[in-house]
Amino acid sequence: MYLTLLSIDWILLVEKAILIAIIISVSLLVAMYETWGERKVAAFMQDRRGPNRAGPGGLFQPLADGLKLFMKEEIIPNSSNRFLFVLGPGLAMLTAMMTSAVVPWGSHFHLFGRDISLQIADVNIGILYIFGVVSMGVYGVMIGGWASNNKFSLLAAIRGASQIISYELAMGISIIALLMITGSLSLKTIVEQQQQGHYYVLLQPLGFLIFLICAFAECNRTPFDLSEAENELNFGYHQEYSSMKLGFYLFAEYVNMFISSAVMATLYWGGYDIPFVNDASFGQANGQNLLAILQVVSLFIKIVIFIFFFMWVRWTIPRFRYDQLMRLGWKILIPLALFNMLVTGFLVLLRQNHWHF
Amino acid sequence: MAPLTSRARSVDRKPMTVWERMYLPAIAKGMSITFGHMFKKKPTVNYPEKTRPFSPVFRGLHVLNRDEQGRERCTACGLCAVACPAEAITMEAAERLPEEVNLYREEKYAAKYEINMLRCIFCGLCEEACPKDAIYLSETFAPANYTRKGFIYGKEELLIPNPVTQPEEFAKAQGNRAK
Numbered sequence: 001m002y003l004t005l006l007s008i009d010w011i012l013l014v015e016k017a018i019l020i021a022i023i024i025s026v027s028l029l030v031a032m033y034e035t036w037g038e039r040k041v042a043a044f045m046q047d048r049r050g051p052n053r054a055g056p057g058g059l060f061q062p063l064a065d066g067l068k069l070f071m072k073e074e075i076i077p078n079s080s081n082r083f084l085f086v087l088g089p090g091l092a093m094l095t096a097m098m099t100s101a102v103v104p105w106g107s108h109f110h111l112f113g114r115d116i117s118l119q120i121a122d123v124n125i126g127i128l129y130i131f132g133v134v135s136m137g138v139y140g141v142m143i144g145g146w147a148s149n150n151k152f153s154l155l156a157a158i159r160g161a162s163q164i165i166s167y168e169l170a171m172g173i174s175i176i177a178l179l180m181i182t183g184s185l186s187l188k189t190i191v192e193q194q195q196q197g198h199y200y201v202l203l204q205p206l207g208f209l210i211f212l213i214c215a216f217a218e219c220n221r222t223p224f225d226l227s228e229a230e231n232e233l234n235f236g237y238h239q240e241y242s243s244m245k246l247g248f249y250l251f252a253e254y255v256n257m258f259i260s261s262a263v264m265a266t267l268y269w270g271g272y273d274i275p276f277v278n279d280a281s282f283g284q285a286n287g288q289n290l291l292a293i294l295q296v297v298s299l300f301i302k303i304v305i306f307i308f309f310f311m312w313v314r315w316t317i318p319r320f321r322y323d324q325l326m327r328l329g330w331k332i333l334i335p336l337a338l339f340n341m342l343v344t345g346f347l348v349l350l351r352q353n354h355w356h357f
Numbered sequence: 358m359a360p361l362t363s364r365a366r367s368v369d370r371k372p373m374t375v376w377e378r379m380y381l382p383a384i385a386k387g388m389s390i391t392f393g394h395m396f397k398k399k400p401t402v403n404y405p406e407k408t409r410p411f412s413p414v415f416r417g418l419h420v421l422n423r424d425e426q427g428r429e430r431c432t433a434c435g436l437c438a439v440a441c442p443a444e445a446i447t448m449e450a451a452e453r454l455p456e457e458v459n460l461y462r463e464e465k466y467a468a469k470y471e472i473n474m475l476r477c478i479f480c481g482l483c484e485e486a487c488p489k490d491a492i493y494l495s496e497t498f499a500p501a502n503y504t505r506k507g508f509i510y511g512k513e514e515l516l517i518p519n520p521v522t523q524p525e526e527f528a529k530a531q532g533n534r535a536k
Contacts (some may be wrong), residue, residue: 044395049403316391317384 004271022099023120031254032062034307038254066194067217069247077149077240084147089241089248092140096255106272107294109280110288116249118272118292119188126187127175131168134218136165140225140252141220144336145237153258156236159322164218166329171214171287173337174207178267179345189312191271195245195279201268206340208268210333215260216328220253222314261306265299272299413533419472419510420517420530424462427519430491433467437492437511437528439482445476446483450527470515474499477487496532 012118036051036058043050051058052273076085106118138161145157181191181203193198201208217224228236238249265271272295273279283291350357371500376382402409409415422430433450451468453461460466502508518526 045391047394047399049401052403066380228529312388314390316388340472 011114015114018297019116019118019120020101024097026098027097027255027258030303031251032066034078034254034257035065035250036062037307038311038314042315045312045315049327069244070101072243074245075240079149080240081147081149084143085092086242086245088140088144088147089238089245089252091143092137092252093248093255095133095137095140096252096259099130099259099263101260102129102187103266104191104271105262105299106292107283108288109292110171118296122186122188125185126183127179129269131172131175136166137165137218137252140249141237144241144249145227148237148240152239152240153237156227156239160220160237163224163226163325163329164220166326167214167224167333170210170329170333170337171218172258172352173266173334173341174204174210174214177207177337177341178204179350180341180344187266187271191266191273194270195273199268199270199273204264204268204340204344206336207330207344208264210337210340211264211268211332213328215264216310216313217325219256219260219310221257221310223317223320224325225319226325257307257310259304261303261310262299264306265302272296274298374411396499411496415496416481417497418474418495418499419477419483419492419515420495421467421470421512421515422491422493422517423520423527425520426459427521428460428462428514430462430489431467431470432463432489432491433470433489434465436486436488438488440482442482443475443476443478445473445478447471467512470509470512472515474510475505485528495530 006214012350039061040050042048051061054060054064101120102123104117104119104122106120109116141158141160141164145153145155145160178200179185181200182193184190184193190200220227222244226236228238238246241249245261275298276292279295280290282294424430431448434447435448435450436485438444439445439450447469448471449469452467453464453466457466478492481494487493499508517530520527530533
């Protein structure tokens, strides 16, 4: 009798393992082609052609880049802390990948008589989990800079860490305003609410703007890429890194970009919801599996648009100076986020009171 | 003092308006500019596949010419070497043997003819000096080399392919400039 308590749903485990493998490989693949896309977008915005030698349209360029990084000599400086030096890029990559666990990539497939959810874990504190993991991303930067035993790397790491921590505050407060409306921390519930009602960007435009700016800062992307300011800090915290360890740092940045695009799409732009289509009735008419595929495609289109936006901003806006960065974070974004939170709270209370004071 | 040009502009030190201090409109404007550039025509020429046409007065690597029967025109008179301001040209003359009549056009020919491409300034004075139309500058340029020695071009590099046996290569080497 007690054995039934211990019995594990093995098929569920297999299902989740396959899902994890797919999501990890897809996010690595997306990150690979983000590097290609970044170079193409940069080139087109500067009236150039971009990589076009390896394969049609330069499509095999990421493979060539990866191969190059693998073939390079791996240098660990004598004066560095060896353990931390190796740990740094691994940690950066790990935290970048972990966030994808709670993002719902689609509703669910109906295969072999089972409903296979396209979310690795529907945690009821999904957003908190994301925040926890994202703030761990600071360690990747910080440990890398510290272990290099190099003044520039350390300076860059401190810059990066303080930047990420400052912008996390404004990000958190802007999310609180959203949570007052949703009343749930589970990302799946948030998407389902948006499927029935409006996309939350319509209710929270200011919150979305703040979240977007903070996402740029969290991903260490231009205009907030002070931690790798190559012209002042010699490539910042990954200056001493070579070979694939450097590749991991660069790659983690692109994975981060992918995941934060996914989070933004999920929180504010309806996640896997197909725009202008009633998903539930479409699913009944055309089958659940087709619906799930289209939902995944829809989410990925949203993600790609966000990624393009990330690149677009990067190749338009110059880097902030450090004091400007801190002033924007602490003196503008946090008061704005607080204001947004108060107004939202006021309106939510008013609505509960049926619009009577 | 009167300004030297009409381009001088006084610096505007007015404090920014609220609209300007919001930054976002300015950022949106900048982003629209970069987005517009994505659809502009690219000035790039895909080099190895496509090449830009040379200008009609382009002066490239030297070619030692042959006549229509494939005989070398050069008589090793040395006028090109004298005309050369960079002193890049050296040559050694030799007398034509009776069985070499179909190789060289006149009784004297250049047994050795060398141009140092590192010294050459591609001025084209050798071309002007030559009484036999034997040397002219083509539409190619010297490729990179690992040693200085590699830039001293001898007769095997300079001689144009034979128009009788290799007409295609001859036409290619001659280019559009020789006429």
